[in-house]
Structure formats: structure tokens, C-alpha cells
Amino acid sequence: MTTAITGSGRPARRPGRTDIGAQRSRRIGFLVVLLLLLVLVGLASIAVGARPIPLGSVWDALWSPVGGENDIVVRTLRLPRTALGIEVGIALGVAGALMQGHTRNPLAEPGLLGVSFGAGFFVVLGIFTFGVTSLFGYVWFAFAGAFVASVVVFLLGSLGRGGPTPVTLALAGVAVSYLLRALTSAIVLADQATLDAYRFWDVGSLAGRDASIAAQITPFLLVGLVLAAANAPGLNLLALGEDMARGLGQHVLLTRCTGLAAVTLLTGAAVAACGPIAFVGLVVAHLARFFTGPDYRWLLPTAGLAGAVLLLAADVIGRVVARPGELQVGIVLALVGAPFFVFLVRRRRMVRL
Structure with missing residues (x-):
């Protein structure tokens, strides 16, 4: 550990190599714990359901199937x-x-920029106008809607001299979200068939999705994750303030666009496959920040693994509490996320970024 002399003449503590190494070890340790938890909830997700399957039978089905039930x-x-x-x-x-990094809003989640509402609106248009009823069709309409909504929000947030800022993007996202929600409600209330089809998708669920859905969204998710990883160093500099980031050579507009593209790809693909699932991004981002600190090079992978653990755990809980039926994962996460949201609002010191 090293020390320096402050303006008052007292020594100021600087982090030494031991401190940095300990912090790195804690971060790696937490990632390992999340990986282990993901394996456990993954096994539970395969074994638990209306028909319980012993872990031994799960192992046999995975590695030496014989075609049994x-x-x-x-x-x-x-x-x-x-x-x-x-x-x-x-x-x-x-x-x-x-989202929380780019908007500097501790209560932000992927729907803040209108991505979820854009996906939902385009799904309704697909059902109402083209008679789309398959999940394959929902995927492409939802992804297109997420992309269009993100572009509109970015253009509206870019109006004015200052260009896109966290505040203007958040305000534009709220305005576009309410508009799209109103248009969606107008269509589904006017057509009973559209309402019935949309209601199944809108609740947010993993049920009824086959392997082809996961395969369809995988390319978009991979590109989104690559963009997110490339965006992490820029977000670390933006956390110091835009003027400081520019002074350090960071291209602020390029960083914002890269982050917007990553959010659009990730959220659009997820919403397309499973419907709008709320609170995952809000909850796990704060959990990850608590354990890893503000460095987005560690925060992003930690938040991703925590999101997978939370979503699978909620899906398993939904199957257990309503057996032999099941409670949709979107409902379970709403029951968990709503109290957490209130907790964040009341604990201002925790949510300060």
C-alpha cells in the first residue's frame, strides 16, 4: 500500500496492489458462485415441473437417451x-x-427507452394486420418494433444543441412508451381475436417455446453481447462526466450509439421470444453493482449471469407454487420486483450512481 500527502499535510491512502488483487479475487469469486448457482437452477429447471423427474433420469436423458417418456x-x-x-x-x-449506465438513472430498466412497448406494438400489428399467430412470426415483428422504437427515441432525444443526453433519452423513452402503449390498447380492445393472441404473449413466459425460438434469437444476442463488451470501457469514462470523457479522448456519441444498439438487440430479442418480462434488469444490475463496484467490465458479465439465475429461479418457483399448472415467470418476477423497486426508491443512498 502506498500513501500520498494531501493539501492539509495528512497522508492519503492509495489503493495498492494488494487491495486491487483482493478486489479482483472477490469479483472472480462472485462470478464463480453465480456460475454454480446457474448450474443448480438449470438442473432444477430440467427436473421440476408437472411431471417431476429424478436427477438420475435427467442425467440419462441428457447423455444416454433411449427414447423413453x-x-x-x-x-x-x-x-x-x-x-x-x-x-x-x-x-x-x-x-x-x-440502461442504468447510459441514463444515469438508478431506476432504469430495459423498457425505459420504449423497447418493450415497441416490440409489443409491432406484435399486435402483426396479429391484427397479417394474422400472425406463431411464435416464429412474433419474433421478427417484435424485434422490428424494438428497433424502430429505439431509433425514434434516440432521434427525439438528440434534438437540440446538446445532442442525446441521459435526461433527454429518458424523457423521450417515457413519451414514446406511453404513446405505443395507448396505440396497442386501442387495437387489442377493438379486436377480440387480437386481444386473445396478444394476451398470451404479453404476460411474459418461457412456456411453449421450442428450441427453434432460442436458435432464432441467438445471433442477435451474440452481437448485442459483443457490442456491450465493447461499450464497457466507454461507460467507465462516461461515469466521470461527458466533459471529462471527451478530455480523455472518448467519442461520446459513438459510445451512446453503441450502447443503444446493444440494448436494442438484447432487449428486442428477449422480448420477442418471451414477451415483456419486467424487473430483471432493474434487480440484477443493483445486485451486481453491490458486489463488483462500478467497473462495467465486471458489472456487465455479473449482471448477465445474475439475470439468468433470477429468471430460471422465478420460472421454477412458478411451476412449484401452482402445480399441476404453473404461474408465468412474468408474474412471479413482478411479485419479486415490485417490493424491490419500492425498496430502491426509499433507500436513496443505495441507488445513487
Whole structure:
């Protein structure tokens, strides 16, 4: 550990190599714990359901299937559902951390820029105008809606001399979200068939999704994660303030655009596959920040793993509490996330970024 002399003549403590090494070890340790938890909840997701399957049978179905009933349930239903839950949880967790970093808003989550509402509005248009009823069709309409909503929000937030700022982006996102929600409600209330189809998608669920859905969104998620990783160093500099970031050579507009593209890809793909699932990005971003600190190079992967653990755990809980039926994961997360949201609002010291 090294020391320096402050203006008052007293020595000021500077972090030494021992402190940095200990912090790095804590971060790695927490990532390892999350990986272990993800394995455990993944096994629970495959084994738990309306038909409980022993772990031994799960192992046999995964590595030496013989075509039995348990093998079919595990390989065609629960394994794709678990894989999709991991993908969507990672996407929403990383997107939530990016949203809070770019907007400087501790209560931000992926829906703040209108991405979720844009996806929902385009799904309704697809159902009402083109008669789309399959999840395959929902994916592409939802992704297109997420992209269009993000672009509109960014253009509105860029009006004026200052260009896009956290405040203008957040305000534009709220305005666009309310507009899209109103348009969506107008369509679904005018057509009963559209309302019935939209209601199933809008609740937010992993049920009924096969392996093809996970395969369709994987390319978008991979590109989004690459952009998020590239965006992490720039977010660290933006946390010092835009003027300081510019002084250090950071291209602020490029950093904002990269983050917006990552959030659009991650949230759009997740919402397209499972519907709008709230609170994942909000909860796990704060949890990750508590353990890793503000460094986005560590915060983003931690938030992604925590998002996958939370989403799968909520899905398993939904199957247990309503057996032999199930409670949709969007409902379970709302029951968990709403009290957490109130807690964040009341604990201002915790949510300060």
C-alpha cells in the first residue's frame, strides 16, 4: 500500500496492489458462485415441473437417451426452455446494467427507452394486420418494433444543441412508451381475436417455446453481447462526466450509439421470444453493482449471469407454487420486483450512481 500527502499535510491512502488483487479475487469469486448457482437452477429447471423427474433420469436423458417418456420431456420440452431462460436472463441483465449506465438513472430498466412497448406494438400489428399467430412470426415483428422504437427515441432525444443526453433519452423513452402503449390498447380492445393472441404473449413466459425460438434469437444476442463488451470501457469514462470523457479522448456519441444498439438487440430479442418480462434488469444490475463496484467490465458479465439465475429461479418457483399448472415467470418476477423497486426508491443512498 502506498500513501500520498494531501493539501492539509495528512497522508492519503492509495489503493495498492494488494487491495486491487483482493478486489479482483472477490469479483472472480462472485462470478464463480453465480456460475454454480446457474448450474443448480438449470438442473432444477430440467427436473421440476408437472411431471417431476429424478436427477438420475435427467442425467440419462441428457447423455444416454433411449427414447423413453422422460427422455422426450427433458430433451424436447425442458432443455430448450432452460436454454431460452438462460439466454433471455443474460440479455435482460446486461441490458439493464447498460440502461442504468447510459441514463444515469438508478431506476432504469430495459423498457425505459420504449423497447418493450415497441416490440409489443409491432406484435399486435402483426396479429391484427397479417394474422400472425406463431411464435416464429412474433419474433421478427417484435424485434422490428424494438428497433424502430429505439431509433425514434434516440432521434427525439438528440434534438437540440446538446445532442442525446441521459435526461433527454429518458424523457423521450417515457413519451414514446406511453404513446405505443395507448396505440396497442386501442387495437387489442377493438379486436377480440387480437386481444386473445396478444394476451398470451404479453404476460411474459418461457412456456411453449421450442428450441427453434432460442436458435432464432441467438445471433442477435451474440452481437448485442459483443457490442456491450465493447461499450464497457466507454461507460467507465462516461461515469466521470461527458466533459471529462471527451478530455480523455472518448467519442461520446459513438459510445451512446453503441450502447443503444446493444440494448436494442438484447432487449428486442428477449422480448420477442418471451414477451415483456419486467424487473430483471432493474434487480440484477443493483445486485451486481453491490458486489463488483462500478467497473462495467465486471458489472456487465455479473449482471448477465445474475439475470439468468433470477429468471430460471422465478420460472421454477412458478411451476412449484401452482402445480399441476404453473404461474408465468412474468408474474412471479413482478411479485419479486415490485417490493424491490419500492425498496430502491426509499433507500436513496443505495441507488445513487
